[in-house]
Amino acid sequence: MKQLTHNDVENKQQKFPITIVCDAIRTPENIGMCFRISESFGVEKIYFHENSPSIENRKVINTARNTINQIDYESYRKFDELIHQLKLEGNTIIGIEITDKSIDIQDFDFKNSEKIVLLLGSERNGIENINLVDETIAIPMYGRNSSMNVIHSLAITLYEITNQIKTS
Template sequence: MIDQLTHQETSFQKRKFPIILLLDNITSEANLGSMFRLADAFGVEKIVFCGSEPNLQSNRLKRTARNTFKTVQFEFFEDSVKTIKNLKTEGYKNIAIEITSSSNPIGSFSLNEDEKLVLIAGNERHGISAEVLNLCDELYHIEMFGENSSMNVAQSVGIALYEITKAFNKFHKK
């Protein structure tokens, strides 16, 4: 018989990666709750909310986050552009998950061992602003095979974080 494991029974090693998740004006409380869970699941350093401050009293956010909003570090800044520029001066490489004329498939993502990253995701309806995209060092998209050319922002962040942490883990398995 196969038993489903509880959180305490898994053998997953807890790790923090040098990744900041910057959310450029994401407003859906369900998506924000999902971002907390994804940040926790993938060992993200912290979440930076820009543009719209999250309502941490929202029942929808709390239900979706499942208490990770209490354990994941986060900050809020109004200005995405200024925040990204500040993080760049701190040595962070800025990458975005957005379909653009010059983006590469996220499966091709690679990094150097000592890199620190800011993963930028954009508004549910309008994506990442052009001004923010122009500040990015690299742009990535998720290859899609259906009729639609976009997916939910939380789903895309989950896929991107999977690929990014997979790249970081290559250095730790040597």
């Protein structure tokens, strides 16, 4: 067995109709990791709150590696206006959040939605305006902590969605 190097690897490149909206994430590393994992899973676009660390932040750049140049992004000011606009554009708004109504991620049929917006909560407050979402999904956990890192939850969700909707 031989470990493949960067030069040996050529992924099957595919874009998925997935947009990420981050609700006021504060940690620069989380913004950088959001870029990196979104690029890995063929996400179309990322929206960040204007008060989140910018893409000029050194920690964001280091964590994102080169992916900031490979994925479309935009900042927003008013969360409710952005969600309203994305709904008008035909997206299903799915909150990744632990709520009393959340569906376990493996029980959710992502094939029913033509275009998906995944909404992520902030590190401290979660998704603040949860009533704007169409659905919420949660990732089952088996440890003592009540929640996981927000970008870890994004990674698991992107794996599950792309696994369900990929063409081959």
